[in-house]
Amino acid sequence: MKTTISEVYKFVDQEITIGAWLANKRSSGKIAFLQLRDGTGFIQGVVVKSEVDEEVFQKAKTITQETSLYVTGVVREDKRSPFGYELGVTNIEIIHESVGYPITPKEHGTEFLMDNRHLWLRSKRQHAIMKIRNELIRSTYEFFNERGFVKIDAPILTGSAPEGTTELFHTKYFDEDAYLSQSGQLYMEAAAMALGKVFSFGPTFRAEKSKTRRHLIEFWMIEPEMAFYEFEDNLKIQEEYVTHIVQSVLKNCPLPLKTLERDTTILEKVKAPFPRITYDEAIQLLHEKGFDDIKWGDDFGAPHETAIAESFDKPVFITHYPTSLKPFYMQPDPNREDVVLCADLIAPEGYGEIIGGSQRIHDYELLKKRLEEHNLDFDAYKWYLELRQYGSVPHSGFGLGLERTVAWISGVEHVRETIPFPRLLNRLYP
Structure with missing residues (x-):
């Protein structure tokens, strides 16, 4: 089922696919957290090494900021998230790899941000x-x-x-x-x-x-x-x-x-x-x-x-x-x-x-x-x-x-x- 982040609340405990970009990510050995956005909203995708193919986990660890993706996973309620839901990722398909994205999570000056509006x-x-x-x-x-x-x-x-x-x-x-x-x-x-x-x-x-x-x-x-x-x-x-x-x-x-x-x-x-x-x-x-x-x-x-x-x-x-x-x-x-x-x-x-x-x-x-x-x-x-x-x-x-x-x-x-x-x-x- 292909849907959007704003609509995932309709599919709790179901597997869905969203087209998204990687806004940010972090990983800790056996788990990777992907911050995904699709224009309608933001959601966290959780990739657990023991629950996916090795190829999928390697993608999760190496994909770069603003790479475009199709992400498949199971929707779960998450009361800790401001959004209220997260995605238990089962598969990642890279559409286009983003290389050298200029706006990183660090602080940037106003003029730089305006030049890259x-x-x-x-x-x-x-x-x-x-x-x-x-x-x-x-x-x-x-x-x-x-x-x-x-x-x-x-x-x-x-x-x-x-x-x-x-x-x-x-x-x-x-x-x-x-x-x-x-x-x-x-x-x-x-x-x-x-x-x-x-x-x-x-x-x-x-x-x-x-x-x-x-x-x-x-x-x-x-x-x-x-x-x-x-x-x-x-x-x-x-x-x-x-x-x-x-x-x-x-x-x-x-x-x-x-x-x-x-x-x-x-x-x-x-x-x-x-x-x-x-x-x-x-x-x-x-x-x-x-x-x-x-x-x-x-x-x-x-x-x-x-x-x-x-x-x-x-x-x-x-x-x-x-x-x-x-x-x-x-x-x-x-x-x-x-x-x-x-x-x-x-x-x-x-x-x-x-x-x-x-x-x-x-x-x-x-x-x-x-x-x-x-x-x-x-x-x-x-x-x-x-x-x-x-x-x-x-x-x-x-x-x-x-x-x-x-x-x-x-x-x-x-x-x-x-x-x-x-x-x-x-x-x-x-």
Whole structure:
């Protein structure tokens, strides 16, 4: 019976065959322990000299790391194993011998591992992170599909920039200027006027010369947009969404979380509703924590967001930022022209902003005025303005950065580990 590691629980005390790679091995005279992986998981194969042919035992002792194999054996329950099962090996067939595999069980430097990212992905740690990333993606589709959202694909090449062109990758689109998209939001606004509730999920690009542990040049965004949703409606669905994906990981990825030694007690507290503080209150809180230099109108950096998050045991919304700090399309507070109806969701444990969202301006004249104030090209935004001419309605949306969210839920320090092939300031290989 040929099967996979993730399915061996169905075949206890039965003989099965798996296609696998040798991740590691150790032996002690008359017994060899093979750490096997097949993409679905990891399992230990135990080869006892007295129970197999001499040829099989010699293979077990001499096969090299990352050699591909067909391994046959009897599935046994093993309470000492985190996986819960092991394989009593009866036969080994070598498919392809791996020679000189560069990533050995010893410690390697970050740059070396990044140069060998195509191989580093095979490690148990990277496998666990990618499993958690996959669960976030799966549960994202589940959440929005269950609530009647329609998935819309935004273009990657665009002639306009939702948040200005200073951090965009410029290219030529035949004889026109074009940019790699930094957000699908504007297109989702158009789609929401057609389909009500929509979301995009795709790659976005920021030409930001940052080397922090929170930044990537290319990353993935989940961007919902909802017609007839106002500020409070928007915060409510963000709480429900983040609660859903965190609880889905807790339920469906216990072994990856255990592999990463993630303290799940913090994640278990992530249930709606989330605490909220205004920008004004955040400034006051920072002053109380000794950040005397920050003043009203300043943006928050990583140390500020971390200090704010330390005061709460769940993600926290910071709402009502100054108009001057935010993009042109955000709806002003009806009671205060100097702030907008927006919120950033700050993750606990120093992981920073994972969501930015707002109610959007739905008044044609006000949006036109904002475009003028930001010196943006009216021709490039003509279609966006027209959304306010033909049946405009209050609408809201947000964007969640997948890699930062994976980093937080996984408990890993740097976002470079949360995307299969990271694009960093000085890295375009492999």
